[in-house]
Every structure is written in structure tokens, then in C-alpha cells.
Amino acid sequence: MRTAVITLAAGRHGHLALQQAGLGGGTWVPEQYVVVAMGDPGLGAVVAGRRPLAAVVGCPVRDGKLPLARARNLGAVHALARGAELLVFLDVDCVPGARLLERYAEVARESARPRSLLCGTVGYLPPPPDPVGGYRLADLPALAEPHPARPAPGAGETWDGADHTLFWSLSFALTADTWHSVGGFCEEYEGYGGEDTDFGQRARAAGVRLTWVGGAPAFHQYHPTSSPPVGHLHDILRNSEIFHRRWGWWPMRGWLDEFAERGLIRWDRSALRWERTPAPGGPPRSS
Numbered sequence: 001m002r003t004a005v006i007t008l009a010a011g012r013h014g015h016l017a018l019q020q021a022g023l024g025g026g027t028w029v030p031e032q033y034v035v036v037a038m039g040d041p042g043l044g045a046v047v048a049g050r051r052p053l054a055a056v057v058g059c060p061v062r063d064g065k066l067p068l069a070r071a072r073n074l075g076a077v078h079a080l081a082r083g084a085e086l087l088v089f090l091d092v093d094c095v096p097g098a099r100l101l102e103r104y105a106e107v108a109r110e111s112a113r114p115r116s117l118l119c120g121t122v123g124y125l126p127p128p129p130d131p132v133g134g135y136r137l138a139d140l141p142a143l144a145e146p147h148p149a150r151p152a153p154g155a156g157e158t159w160d161g162a163d164h165t166l167f168w169s170l171s172f173a174l175t176a177d178t179w180h181s182v183g184g185f186c187e188e189y190e191g192y193g194g195e196d197t198d199f200g201q202r203a204r205a206a207g208v209r210l211t212w213v214g215g216a217p218a219f220h221q222y223h224p225t226s227s228p229p230v231g232h233l234h235d236i237l238r239n240s241e242i243f244h245r246r247w248g249w250w251p252m253r254g255w256l257d258e259f260a261e262r263g264l265i266r267w268d269r270s271a272l273r274w275e276r277t278p279a280p281g282g283p284p285r286s287s
Contacts, residue, residue, distance in 0.1 A: 167200030191235030
């Protein structure tokens with residue numbers, strides 16, 4: 001099964017280099033490694049001369065908002081045009097386990113399995129023990145902590161997923177046929193949040209199932225985060241409103257509720273929407 005790994009990046013050069021090293025050291029080397037550079041012309045130098053050989057696809061950035069949905073679609077178009085039969089999407093922060101690609105391909109080839117989004121486990125890494133040298137690939141399985149809110153089947157197991165809202169884009173795979181059935185990512189979303197939840201709902205509406213795949217681990221490299229992600233408040237409000245218009249319910253409710261508790265947003269009962277709270281002495285700010 002001709003396999004393409006697709007990752008998006010804007011900065012995070014060290015993370016990208018370790019991901020490429022992980023792919024090169026696995027049991028299954030992909031035929032294509034597609035790196036979509038979102039407004040980052042320096043990515044070519046990061047991946048040049050290393051295996052697997054990378055094709056860098058440029059994706060312009062407008063107004064400073066990372067076009068995650070459009071970038072994933074561009075990566076898929078590039079890979080499919082060159083004969084990919086299995087698309088594997090990995091966040092730039094994620095290092096593949098040694099058997100990740102082999103296991104995804106093994107499950108995708110099962111003739112009795114209906115069209116599915118295949119989701120491997122993602123373990124979260126602490127800060128690297130050596131701040132200068134970073135992580136050692138061999139140490140990652142022992143360091144990673146599983147995400148408590150996602151299924152974690154054992155090696156060799158597959159679990160059918162009944163809840164498409166649990167889909168996430170950190171690590172997943174699907175066949176070319178399944179990609180066409182879903183129709184790609186909705187490019188209305190820009191900036192942080194919502195586009196992968198939307199993709200899960202598009203899959204559900206298309207009759208594409210969700211399958212949790214054991215034995216296909218990825219390891220999420222540490223970087224500082226904020227919870228809730230206040231720096232992305234504008235994007236989250238905008239994207240949640242797009243999602244509500246498309247699907248009739250509000251995504252990212254945990255973050256929206258936390259923003260409201262902090263007084264950053266409020267529910268407009270007349271308009272039935274979230275809005276940013278007024279600046280002191282001024283009118284409500286647009287979402």
C-alpha cells in the first residue's frame with residue numbers, strides 16, 4: 001500500500017527534524033513525506049538531505065491565521081496526485097512510533113473493514129531530559145503519558161469508535177477512497193480550533209466509521225501551552241460559530257465555558273451566540 005505521511009509546519013523546526021528521524025527509523029518507510037510549509041520558507045533546509053526524502057509544499061498565510069484545513073487539503077492533493085493509497089496525517093509535534101505506519105497499513109488493508117478514520121494512540125512527553133540534546137527516540141515509549149480522554153487499545157487491538165467527536169488530527173490515517181468520501185477539510189476554518197472536529201462530523205455524515213488502532217503510537221513533543229488557550233480566543237469564537245452554523249451545536253464547550261467564567265466572553269441571549277465582553281467604556285467587541 002503506497003503510503004504518504006503529511007505534516008503541517010510553521011516554525012517548530014526541531015520538532016519536525018525529530019519527526020523525520022522517527023519516520024526514517026521505523027519498520028515501514030513511507031513512499032512520500034509531504035511537509036506543508038505554512039508561510040515558512042525555511043522548512044526546506046530543515047528536511048533537506050535526510051530520509052525519508054521530503055517534498056515541501058508551500059501554503060500562504062493570510063492575516064497571520066494558520067490555514068490548517070487548507071494546508072491538510074493541499075498535502076493530500078499533492079500525495080494523491082503521486083499515487084498515494086494511504087494518507088497518514090501527523091502533527092509536526094508528533095514523533096511516530098516504530099510500527100505506526102506498518103500498523104496503519106495493516107488495518108487499512110483488512111478486506112472486511114468498512115471505510116474508517118484510523119486513529120492511533122498519542123502519548124504526551126514531558127520536557128526533554130536533556131534540554132540541549134532533546135529527546136532520544138529509544139526513550140520515547142517509556143516517557144510518554146497517554147491522554148486520559150482518548151481510547152487506548154493494546155498493541156494488535158482495534159476498537160470501533162462510536163463517538164466521532166473524539167476524533168483528533170494529531171495522528172490519523174485513511175485510504176484515498178475514504179478521503180474522497182469525506183471530501184477533505186472545510187476551508188472556512190482558519191486559525192486555531194474546530195477544523196478537525198468538523199472533519200469528524202463530515203466523516204460521520206458520509207458513513208465513515210472511526211477505528212482506534214492499537215500498536216500505532218505517536219509521541220507528542222513537549223511545548224508550553226495555556227489552558228484555556230486565551231491567545232487563540234478570537235479564532236476559537238469565530239471557528240465555533242462556523243461549526244455551529246454547519247452542525248447545529250457548539251464545539252470546544254470546555255474552552256468557551258472557561259472563557260465565560262473569566263469574563264472574556266458572554267452569551268448573547270437575543271442573538272443566541274457568544275461574543276467578546278465589552279472593553280472598558282466601549283461596545284461589545286466583535287468575535
